[in-house]
Amino acid sequence: QVQLVESGGGLVQPGGSLRLSCAASGFTLDYYAIGWFRQAPGKGREGVSCITSSDGSTYYTDSVAGRFTISRDNAKNTVYLQMNSLKPEDTAVYYCATDKFVGSCTDADFRSWGQGTQVTVSS
Numbered sequence: 001q002v003q004l005v006e007s008g009g010g011l012v013q014p015g016g017s018l019r020l021s022c023a024a025s026g027f028t029l030d031y032y033a034i035g036w037f038r039q040a041p042g043k044g045r046e047g048v049s050c051i052t053s054s055d056g057s058t059y060y061t062d063s064v065a066g067r068f069t070i071s072r073d074n075a076k077n078t079v080y081l082q083m084n085s086l087k088p089e090d091t092a093v094y095y096c097a098t099d100k101f102v103g104s105c106t107d108a109d110f111r112s113w114g115q116g117t118q119v120t121v122s123s
Contacts, residue, residue: 001026002112004096009117012086016121020081022096022114030074033102035110036081038092038119047105048094049081059105063089086121094119 008020020036035050049070050059058070069082079096094117097110 002098004098004112004114006094006096006114006117009094009119011120011122013123014087014121016086017082017084018086018119020083020094020096020117020119022079022081024077024079024098027098028074029072029077029079029098032098032100033110034072034079034096034098035102035105035107036070036079036094036096037107037110038090038094039116040089040092043092045095045107046092047107050102050105051079052103053099053101054103061105083119086119088121090119091121092119093117 003025005023012018033053036048037045038048039045067085071080095114097113099110102109
């Protein structure tokens with residue numbers, strides 16, 4: 001049974017940093033696509049950063065490129081999202097998701113989701 005558990009969210013001041021973790025169980029992460037998505041109040045879910053299953057290439061949405069970094073620790077079966085220079089507009093619930101044979105960062109292509117972790121950027 002595929003299970004994803006996010007952690008690491010919280011309240012941080014603008015310009016600060018957080019590292020989100022997504023612990024996977026029930027499958028071997030390195031053979032799957034994995035992504036981070038977020039949903040702000042009143043807005044749709046947005047693909048933030050993904051690692052594709054085909055060649056392990058990474059994707060970042062324009063608003064986080066250069067500030068966020070996705071990484072994967074296959075030994076721990078865990079994916080991370082390092083978030084630096086956080087802005088109030090980064091405030092959202094962050095979810096990790098996974099599926100096989102995904103070459104995109106579109107939420108409709110991912111079938112297994114974690115419960116989410118809240119990130120709030122505010123002074």
